[in-house]
Amino acid sequence: SFPAGALPSTAAVTAEADGTFTVRIAAADIGTGARTALTLVAADALRVEPDRVRVRIGDSDFGPAGIAGGSMGTRSWAWAVTAAVEELRERLVPGAPVPPEGITARSDTTAAVAGLAQKERHSFGAQFAEVAVDVTTGEVRVRRMLGIFSAGRIVNPLTARGQLVGGMVWGISMALHEEAVRDGASGGLYGPDLAGYHVATHADVPVVEADWLEGTPDPDDPVGIKGVGEIGIVGAAAAIANAVWHATGVRHRHLPIRPDRVLRAGGPRV
CATH class of the missing domain: 3.30.365.10 (Aldehyde oxidase/xanthine dehydrogenase, molybdopterin binding domain)
Incomplete structure (x- = not known):
């Protein structure tokens, strides 16, 4: 077995005026397919096709995020992306146009990770x-x-x-x-x-x-x-x-x- 851990991370998801979505997170893809995985996670949470999602990673301006190591990267980043998507879905009004600057929702999983039940995973x-x-x-x-x-x-x-x-x-x-x-x-x-x-x-x-x-x-x-x-x-x-x-x-x-x-x-x- 190998421990399944999670690290606090932040993420931002923007609904663009053209109907696409942009995910920003300071994740690192070291050959593990992080971009693809996060695209699929975001698309699933947004309930849209993956080709409507753009994922931008590897930029410290996006805020802190967990490292790519210890089998924790995808879990940590996906948690933050999913939380940001949930916040964005609450702010979007069905049928209403998205302004030119888009609508952005942000997440920080620090409190959620700290509040996990103390048990082996x-x-x-x-x-x-x-x-x-x-x-x-x-x-x-x-x-x-x-x-x-x-x-x-x-x-x-x-x-x-x-x-x-x-x-x-x-x-x-x-x-x-x-x-x-x-x-x-x-x-x-x-x-x-x-x-x-x-x-x-x-x-x-x-x-x-x-x-x-x-x-x-x-x-x-x-x-x-x-x-x-x-x-x-x-x-x-x-x-x-x-x-x-x-x-x-x-x-x-x-x-x-x-x-x-x-x-x-x-x-x-x-």
């Missing part, structure tokens, strides 16, 4: 892996992986699946490749760049599938989002380590599971 996942272990070299190769997750409301299935699969691939790196080794003489790290630091590449990634279950709505959460940024990583290395144990009969308690460690550990099947 998590995304959950179960991962399954099949591996092959070379009895001569000790090399471990992942053949296939499957992850099933429960992460609340999934805003964009395409980008959510991409994040979950990406997290699982990162888990392959954690299990088999990534290792920080310090040079005792200089204090620096061996492999300080991607030329020397081993991560999973295309040749290491087999069939990786991810899907999810519909979560039970949280009555304290107005948006129902929990986040998918980290939950794909959680459990991946453990699933691979369990598969290695099943193949060799030996438990590995340290990562990465390097070929030399597999050979030294031995076991009835290696």
Whole structure:
């Protein structure tokens, strides 16, 4: 599991005279599809098609907003956007024209986040892996992986699946490749760049599938989002380590599971 947190955020939504809507929030899209997700969240709350919504992000003039990290970004920003939309809907008069300067509503979720009931909130996942272990070299190769997750409301299935699969691939790196080794003489790290630091590449990634279950709505959460940024990583290395144990009969308690460690550990099947 991975905690589903939320950070205070502010947002503004403007109804434009041409019938479109502009969302302004100091969110950051670091490749997670935040623009797309917030467009869909705003369109859903406004009950309009997504092509009528423009999302502007990444500007500190828009006011404070939560960071893109800890699987909290989309949940925090969507909460603020939804609150601003609700305020805007109350101010709009059906059938009345919108003035040239538009009508803007703003939100600040600081008090709402602080007032959340004090209880645990998590995304959950179960991962399954099949591996092959070379009895001569000790090399471990992942053949296939499957992850099933429960992460609340999934805003964009395409980008959510991409994040979950990406997290699982990162888990392959954690299990088999990534290792920080310090040079005792200089204090620096061996492999300080991607030329020397081993991560999973295309040749290491087999069939990786991810899907999810519909979560039970949280009555304290107005948006129902929990986040998918980290939950794909959680459990991946453990699933691979369990598969290695099943193949060799030996438990590995340290990562990465390097070929030399597999050979030294031995076991009835290696």
